[in-house]
Structure formats: C-alpha cells, structure tokens
Amino acid sequence: MRKLLIALVIIAALVVAGCGSKESAKGKAGGKIELEVASFQGGYGLDFFEYAAREYEKTHRNVKIKVWGNPRIWEQLRPRFVAGDVPDLTWPGWDMDTWALVAEDKVMPMDKYLDTKAYDQDMKWKDTFVPSLLSKGMDKGHYYIMPFNNNVYGWWYNVDMFKKNGWTPPKTYEELLVLCEKIKRTGVAPLTYQGKYPAYMLQGFFYPWAISAGGFDAYKDAQNLKPGAWNSPAFLKAAQMIAELRDKGYFEKGAMGMDHTGSQMEFITGKAAMIPCGTWLGSEMKKQMELLPVPFHMDFINPPVLASGKGDPSITYSSVETWIIPKEAKHPDEAADFFKFMTSLKMAKQFVERKNTLMSIKGSDAVQLPKDLVMPAKLMREAKVTYSADYRDWYRTMGKDIESAMAALLNGEVTPKECVDRMEAAAERTRKDSSIPKHRME
The missing domain is CATH 3.40.190.10 (Periplasmic binding protein-like II)
Structure with a gap:
C-alpha cells in the first residue's frame, strides 16, 4: 500500500511538472502571461509601443509585455513563421508579404475581437476605425490585417x-x-x-x-x-x-x-x-x-x-501601417486586447501628438495638431474616396x-x-x- 501511495505521488508530481512546462512554453513566467510584441523599427521608433505596454500592464497585472523591433524585422520573422515560433502581435514591416501569410492560413481572423466593445467608447471596436482603412485588411469577408497609423x-x-x-x-x-x-x-x-x-x-x-x-x-x-x-x-x-x-x-x-x-x-x-x-x-x-x-x-x-x-x-x-496576430500566437486573446488598447481613442490621440502623424481611428485628429498635419487631416476628412496601392x-x-x-x-x-x-x-x-x-x- 505504501509503495502504491508513493507511486501515485510521483505520477501526480510528473503531471504537475508537465503542465508547468507547457505553460512556460506558452509564455508564462512567475504566474504572468508574457506577450511578445515584435515591431518594425522605422521613423516612429519603438518608444510609443513601450509606453503603451507599460500603461497596459498597470491595469492588467497578470500580463507582462516584451516589445522589441528591428529596421529589417521581416528577416527575423520569416524563419519563425516557417517554424511556428511566432510573436503574439507584430507589425512585420514593409518587406513582409502579409497577404501571403493570410493565404497560407498563418494569420488570425480578427472578426470576433472586432465585435467586442471598444476600450473607451460605447461602441464595437470595429466601429472606431475609419471604415475605408479597416476594410483594407479584409479577405473573403473576414478581417485579418489591422490598420494603425494613417499615412x-x-x-x-x-x-x-x-x-x-x-x-x-x-x-x-x-x-x-x-x-x-x-x-x-x-x-x-x-x-x-x-x-x-x-x-x-x-x-x-x-x-x-x-x-x-x-x-x-x-x-x-x-x-x-x-x-x-x-x-x-x-x-x-x-x-x-x-x-x-x-x-x-x-x-x-x-x-x-x-x-x-x-x-x-x-x-x-x-x-x-x-x-x-x-x-x-x-x-x-x-x-x-x-x-x-x-x-x-x-x-x-x-x-x-x-x-x-x-x-x-x-x-x-x-495608406496604413498594419499589424497582425499570427495564427500560432501563444496568447491571441491577450494580444488582441492589447492592440485594442493601443488603438483606443485616448492612445490614438497620444500617438498623433507624439509622433506627428495621423491614425486610423475616427476622432483621433481632434487634438492640437502640428501645423503641417492640419491640411492632411482636413483633406482626409473631406475626401469622398480614399485609396492606396x-x-x-x-x-x-x-x-x-x-x-x-x-x-x-x-x-x-x-x-x-x-x-x-x-x-x-x-x-x-x-x-x-x-x-x-x-x-x-x-
């Protein structure tokens, strides 16, 4: 009987250890979910995304966000998509063929997330975007590629x-x-x-x-x-x-x-x-x-x-700078929630003010715009049609x-x-x- 009890304890310990290893592999450390956010590092830098991460962590104590970037980030991301070892959220940069990733079923559809309530507005998240900019990321009736700043x-x-x-x-x-x-x-x-x-x-x-x-x-x-x-x-x-x-x-x-x-x-x-x-x-x-x-x-x-x-x-x-959640992301729900936070009206207005550019969020230009953004914002609002290549x-x-x-x-x-x-x-x-x-x- 004693030997049986010892055996059961060992088996239980192995099961717990196995579960712990799995959680660690999924990006948990110290009881927190670790989100990996990989961004193209261009003229806008990484500092705003770092700032957004720290702000998000203040109200989401169970989440730790690691932000990193590179001017040629696609070179680092391509082999990771092949291997299935992907970040949770990424702006993969201008030389990453994101539409090929969509065709290969490597990008998470965003429909269910877009139907949730916006962070700081009484409407669905998808209704906070400029419609013509959000629709650029649609394929076969589903949203895949998400807009951020608006050029x-x-x-x-x-x-x-x-x-x-x-x-x-x-x-x-x-x-x-x-x-x-x-x-x-x-x-x-x-x-x-x-x-x-x-x-x-x-x-x-x-x-x-x-x-x-x-x-x-x-x-x-x-x-x-x-x-x-x-x-x-x-x-x-x-x-x-x-x-x-x-x-x-x-x-x-x-x-x-x-x-x-x-x-x-x-x-x-x-x-x-x-x-x-x-x-x-x-x-x-x-x-x-x-x-x-x-x-x-x-x-x-x-x-x-x-x-x-x-x-x-x-x-x-x-045109827009675009973000995606890879299909094999370890924490897609948390990644979507963080991106929803980054595109909240409050954060979008801050991005406009700090980075001297426009955003894909309706009303985000209702701030003290730099003089050189006043006319682009006006033309954007008055345009009967917007387009890109x-x-x-x-x-x-x-x-x-x-x-x-x-x-x-x-x-x-x-x-x-x-x-x-x-x-x-x-x-x-x-x-x-x-x-x-x-x-x-x-």
Whole structure:
C-alpha cells in the first residue's frame, strides 16, 4: 500500500511538472502571461509601443509585455513563421508579404475581437476605425490585417519660399506648369523626389494623374487586373504628364540617385520648392529641421489635377501601417486586447501628438495638431474616396515591375507608351499565374 501511495505521488508530481512546462512554453513566467510584441523599427521608433505596454500592464497585472523591433524585422520573422515560433502581435514591416501569410492560413481572423466593445467608447471596436482603412485588411469577408497609423500622401511645398515670391500652391496641372516655369527661373528646382524608391513617384504623380484623367474606375480596373487597364488612355496620359515635367527640366537634377532622406534634405534646405511625400515627413526630418539656421515651414496639398479631368479632385491617397496576430500566437486573446488598447481613442490621440502623424481611428485628429498635419487631416476628412496601392501588397513581383517601369520613364529610357505597356505586361503575367491568389478592390 505504501509503495502504491508513493507511486501515485510521483505520477501526480510528473503531471504537475508537465503542465508547468507547457505553460512556460506558452509564455508564462512567475504566474504572468508574457506577450511578445515584435515591431518594425522605422521613423516612429519603438518608444510609443513601450509606453503603451507599460500603461497596459498597470491595469492588467497578470500580463507582462516584451516589445522589441528591428529596421529589417521581416528577416527575423520569416524563419519563425516557417517554424511556428511566432510573436503574439507584430507589425512585420514593409518587406513582409502579409497577404501571403493570410493565404497560407498563418494569420488570425480578427472578426470576433472586432465585435467586442471598444476600450473607451460605447461602441464595437470595429466601429472606431475609419471604415475605408479597416476594410483594407479584409479577405473573403473576414478581417485579418489591422490598420494603425494613417499615412496621407500628397505634395509638400516650402511655405516661406512661396510667400517670398508670391507663388500660389497649384490646384491644377495647368497651373503647375506655369508655376514650375517661374520657380525654375529663380534657380530652384520646382520638384524633387526620392528616385531610389519609385513608389514615391507612383503615389505622388502617376496614380493621381491617371485617376484625374480617367476617373476612379480607371484605377480600380488596374488594381483588379482588368485586361488593358494599365496601358489604358488614362494611364498613358499620366505617363505623358510625368514625361512633360521631366523634359521641361522641372525635376531636380540628380533626383533619380537620391534616397528618401537625401531628397527630403534638398527640400528642407530650399534647393527644391516641392516634394511628394507622406505625413511621416515632419517626424522623419524633425532632427534635421531642428539643425537648420532658420525655422523651416511646409504645408500640404493634394497633387494638382487636370482642369478638365474626370476624377474627383477630393480623392486622397491614404495608406496604413498594419499589424497582425499570427495564427500560432501563444496568447491571441491577450494580444488582441492589447492592440485594442493601443488603438483606443485616448492612445490614438497620444500617438498623433507624439509622433506627428495621423491614425486610423475616427476622432483621433481632434487634438492640437502640428501645423503641417492640419491640411492632411482636413483633406482626409473631406475626401469622398480614399485609396492606396493595394496591388503592391497583393502582388509583390508585379509591384516591383511597375516601379521599374516608372524608374525607366523618369530616366528617359522609355517613352510613356513603352512605360505603360511594360506595366500592362506585368499585370498580364500576374493575371495568368494561377498560383497567385487574386484580390479585388471594391
């Protein structure tokens, strides 16, 4: 009998030990749930996410949050997704193919969480988001990819330079041509751009002018891979407009060799009057602007449109930085709750104030906005339609081919017709490849 009792005690101890090991493997230490939050470390840094983690822990004593990041975080995350050893919550960065992860069933659907009550508002969590931004992360009727900050994209101009010379920010392409000639006579480049990254020029010039020439349906057709959309008359017109600015010498010489910070330095030091960029510009160049001998002032406009164009001039380019909960996360419920806390109205307003950018949460711009965010926020609110280049996330190879065609146009290596024909050929290859999951812009 004594031997039997000893045996039972040993078995019980082994069971308890086994359970303890399992809990530890799931991320529990000292009785607390350990959440791993992995974030892309870019212009916004990691400090706000660290701050949010510490604030969350104050009211969730059973949770400990580890935040870490890297400028090339996707390189560390890819093998972990293959191995199934994933963080609980992640912003995987711009070079992670998150839509491929969705297709491979490696991303947690967010529907049940979005139907829960918001943190600090009497409504469902999903109703706190700007609808057009939340819907970007939908696939087959389910939410997978969650929006966080909202990057509005357009043109920035040098306020003091414009005032000194009596220049008016252009609303139409025709006004732009007249203005560029005036600016060029002063020895300043009318426009500079981030030539090493052609996506900036697509967003700043090509897409808005294609929409202006052909209406928003022309752009939707291209994203939806409709045959002939990428070399349609609307897209050809946009390419011709870019070539005209190039041939008239309105782009800064050497811009094709510049990266984002290089071209942005040219802008803030007065060597160029205008630049296409997103609302992260002020945050990204803050330190450099503080070192200038005199304060620098800039303001924002939507890209000038054709005076007789078909597209609504209020249409605004708006993209989001996205977060996901991996399907194999150890603590998905707690991860969703922490992200809900990070996107609460209170925290969203703090992010706007601290990071000089906008958020995907309705009402988060109801704060004392920095001067350079007032106009982007206004244009975002007034836009009848917002859009982004979703195809770049859906079809990575096609996206790179489209960028290469744009670079060739700006370099003068191809004609406008050859440029859009190359784009259409890239779309055709994607269209015919049955191994690539297809998406639609509604």
